[in-house]
Amino acid sequence: MILSYTGYSDKIIDFFASADPELDAGNIKRAGESMLYNRAYNYITKIDIQDEYHIKIMFQEANSKLEKALNQSLSYFESEEEYEKCAILKKYLDFLNFSS
Numbered sequence: 199m200i201l202s203y204t205g206y207s208d209k210i211i212d213f214f215a216s217a218d219p220e221l222d223a224g225n226i227k228r229a230g231e232s233m234l235y236n237r238a239y240n241y242i243t244k245i246d247i248q249d250e251y252h253i254k255i256m257f258q259e260a261n262s263k264l265e266k267a268l269n270q271s272l273s274y275f276e277s278e279e280e281y282e283k284c285a286i287l288k289k290y291l292d293f294l295n296f297s298s
Contacts, residue, residue, distance in 0.1 A: 199241070200267040203234045235274045239283055242271070247293050256294060265296040 207230055215223040246252045268291050275283040 199238050200234065200270055201263060204270070231274065235271055238271060242290065243286060245290070247290070260294045264294070265291070268296065
């Protein structure tokens with residue numbers, strides 16, 4: 199979700215900004231990022247690292263893309279000064295033995 203958005207978001211924002219020059223592309227980008235990272239965070243926090251099935255799936259999916267997405271989320275919430283979310287994301291990174 200996060201990696202897909204970062205790959206095409208600038209193209210979409212540029213498209214809308216060129217269609218209507220009065221649109222504030224910066225505001226659109228900030229709103230889109232907020233929606234993206236908060237939705238992804240909502241999904242991430244549904245993972246229970248005490249549940250054997252969740253643990254199994256997490257380690258099956260633990261790769262550089264997951265690490266990158268978690269680190270991007272961590273950076274976003276640091277920039278927004280939402281440190282409680284940062285702590286939870288860091289817990290997942292540490293659990294998967296990713297360095298951040």
